[in-house]
Amino acid sequence: MKTFSWRFIRVWQRNRDVFFRLWHSELPGAVAEPMIILLAMGFGLGAFIGLVNGGSYIEFIAPGIIASYGMYAAVFECTYGSFIRMEHQKTYDAIIATPLSIEDVTAGEIFWGATRSAMTGTLILIIAAAFQLVHSPWALLIPAVSLLGGLVFASMSVLYTSIIPSIYSFNYYFTLFITPMFFFSGVFFPLTSFPGLVQDLSWILPLTPLVYLTRGLVTGEMNGTLLMALGILIALVAVLFPISLASMRRRLMV
Amino acid sequence: MPIIKTEHLTKKFKDLVAVNDVSLEVEDGECFGLLGVNGAGKTSLIRMLTAVSPPTEGKIWVLGKDLEKHSREIKAALGVVPQVNNLDPDLTVLQNLMTFARYFAIPRDEARKRSMELLKAFELESKLRSRIDELSGGMKRRLLIARGLLNMPRILILDEPTVGLDPQAKYMMWNKLTEQKSGGVTLILCTQNMEEAATLCDRVAIMHQGRVITLDAPRTLVQKYIGKEIFEIEVEPAKREEMVGELKKRGLEFEALLGRIHVFHIEPDGAKGPLRDLPGTIRSRAASLEDVFLRLTGRSLVE
Ligand SMILES: Nc1ncnc2c1ncn2[C@@H]1O[C@H](COP(=O)(O)OP(=O)(O)OP(=O)(O)O)[C@@H](O)[C@H]1O
Numbered sequence: 001m002k003t004f005s006w007r008f009i010r011v012w013q014r015n016r017d018v019f020f021r022l023w024h025s026e027l028p029g030a031v032a033e034p035m036i037i038l039l040a041m042g043f044g045l046g047a048f049i050g051l052v053n054g055g056s057y058i059e060f061i062a063p064g065i066i067a068s069y070g071m072y073a074a075v076f077e078c079t080y081g082s083f084i085r086m087e088h089q090k091t092y093d094a095i096i097a098t099p100l101s102i103e104d105v106t107a108g109e110i111f112w113g114a115t116r117s118a119m120t121g122t123l124i125l126i127i128a129a130a131f132q133l134v135h136s137p138w139a140l141l142i143p144a145v146s147l148l149g150g151l152v153f154a155s156m157s158v159l160y161t162s163i164i165p166s167i168y169s170f171n172y173y174f175t176l177f178i179t180p181m182f183f184f185s186g187v188f189f190p191l192t193s194f195p196g197l198v199q200d201l202s203w204i205l206p207l208t209p210l211v212y213l214t215r216g217l218v219t220g221e222m223n224g225t226l227l228m229a230l231g232i233l234i235a236l237v238a239v240l241f242p243i244s245l246a247s248m249r250r251r252l253m254v
Numbered sequence: 255m256p257i258i259k260t261e262h263l264t265k266k267f268k269d270l271v272a273v274n275d276v277s278l279e280v281e282d283g284e285c286f287g288l289l290g291v292n293g294a295g296k297t298s299l300i301r302m303l304t305a306v307s308p309p310t311e312g313k314i315w316v317l318g319k320d321l322e323k324h325s326r327e328i329k330a331a332l333g334v335v336p337q338v339n340n341l342d343p344d345l346t347v348l349q350n351l352m353t354f355a356r357y358f359a360i361p362r363d364e365a366r367k368r369s370m371e372l373l374k375a376f377e378l379e380s381k382l383r384s385r386i387d388e389l390s391g392g393m394k395r396r397l398l399i400a401r402g403l404l405n406m407p408r409i410l411i412l413d414e415p416t417v418g419l420d421p422q423a424k425y426m427m428w429n430k431l432t433e434q435k436s437g438g439v440t441l442i443l444c445t446q447n448m449e450e451a452a453t454l455c456d457r458v459a460i461m462h463q464g465r466v467i468t469l470d471a472p473r474t475l476v477q478k479y480i481g482k483e484i485f486e487i488e489v490e491p492a493k494r495e496e497m498v499g500e501l502k503k504r505g506l507e508f509e510a511l512l513g514r515i516h517v518f519h520i521e522p523d524g525a526k527g528p529l530r531d532l533p534g535t536i537r538s539r540a541a542s543l544e545d546v547f548l549r550l551t552g553r554s555l556v557e
């Protein structure tokens with residue numbers, strides 16, 4: 001399999017430049033929505049919900065919001081964003097005529113998607129900290145974990161993007177995969193509220209280990225399952241990243 | 255040593271053979287033309303030469319190196335102007351060039367200098383900060399060509415670069431390409447404009463259904479396939495069969511097109527020599543590359 005080179009950073013820089021040129025159209029949405037969810041669900045719904053695991057409801061969902069909105073940032077970037085660049089703008093075609101390879105382009109897209117995840121996760125972490133919802137210094141590791149989670153979701157999304165015929169195919173990805181994951185990965189309620197089988201199955205969804213790990217770092221309650229969650233995320237990147245590079249080559253080098 | 259060499263190059267898309275067993279050599283410093291009807295396989299060939307499309311069969315050497323193994327290094331020495339606009343619409347005119355320069359690892363200051371020079375040369379200075387969709391079609395085309403020159407390529411590969419340009423811009427472009435050539439750059443020019451090919455190219459290859467059917471200097475091709483002059487007989491549809499029969503009987507080389515018949519290689523003496531006493535209007539004019547093209551790729555109606 002062909003691998004990427006350091007030149008992928010050029011694609012990352014291109015995406016960064018475009019983002020910061022247009023940040024005023026992206027950033028407010030990226031911050032406002034998780035804020036609204038956090039406050040509405042946390043304070044609104046939280047008023048009717050008893051203590052979860054000994055904390056307040058808003059404390060429970062804050063790490064879930066960090067993880068899931070990080071996921072959304074990477075997913076949107078590497079589905080609609082990547083597809084438009086690839087198919088409509090022919091940006092990839094232009095770049096692969098330079099010394100960059102298709103693997104460099106794909107890796108640049110994935111790392112940029114992961115960066116978006118880390119940016120979003122960190123921003124929500126800061127907001128959550130401002131509301132005094134973060135109690136452990138372990139939370140300083142959250143940007144790195146958001147980046148790792150971002151790599152998982154960006155690789156997965158680029159892989160899906162590389163095989164679909166049209167932009168409408170993303171409907172399946174979101175309604176059958178991303179949205180269910182948002183509700184079954186322990187963001188809004190502990191997995192223990194599900195029957196045993198569902199609990200086990202939910203660990204197949206990559207958001208589950210990410211939420212679990214983020215929550216552990218926010219609360220500072222360390223245990224062995226956190227390492228397992230970390231291991232799952234690393235394993236997913238190790239598998240999905242090279243597959244998405246190869247799949248993009250298959251699609252574009254025709 | 256040829257600067258580009260292909261051997262038995264073939265490109266298939268499922269059952270469709272877009273490029274069929276093409277072996278050719280492009281000399282260092284020449285302008286090499288690529289002609290052919292729509293769908294002949296020109297773009298497919300060029301995409302293989304620029305390492306963005308892997309050959310189904312065959313081999314390519316560029317600058318003496320195997321393209322498959324040294325694609326990065328070779329791509330760094332190529333300037334590519336694609337048929338389809340792929341400027342970056344998320345960036346301004348200047349940012350397009352600066353970002354592209356980064357793909358070639360050109361240092362920032364140098365990139366800025368070259369970008370400004372190119373924008374000036376291609377009369378796009380006033381559009382520096384415009385978004386791409388604010389440019390006219392011809393301006394986009396000009397920017398696309400400017401972008402192809404950013405890395406000071408050894409080989410410049412252009413797929414229909416002057417489509418949609420006004421006459422001024424077209425002559426400006428011909429001028430620029432001639433300049434590049436005198437600077438030692440090898441040009442590969444794919445075009446539908448026969449005048450352009452005849453003016454700029456040292457040699458042209460005519461492609462048909464994926465094959466190179468002829469390859470030579472434009473003038474030589476005209477001499478070989480048409481002669482000095484071409485004779486055009488205008489003929490009514492009803493009389494057409496009869497006329498074709500008569501021309502065959504006289505053993506002449508001709509091509510029957512819609513509404514008219516072209517006759518080649520005639521040395522006129524007396525009253526139009528071998529064409530004397532034919533019904534219909536007969537005109538003659540200087541032969542051109544376009545006549546060669548039509549003869550070789552013509553959708554001829556009779557054998
Ligand atoms: N990606 C592709 N998938 C399937 N078929 C293709 C693809 N690209 C080109 N073809 C087919 O290959 C043949 C050659 O196309 P190509 O674009 O090389 O022609 P061309 O000579 O550049 O034509 P034009 O003058 O119209 O640009 C055509 O029949 C075309 O339909």
Ligand SMILES: [Mg+2]
Nearest residue numbers: 296297298337
């Ligand atoms: Mg073409």
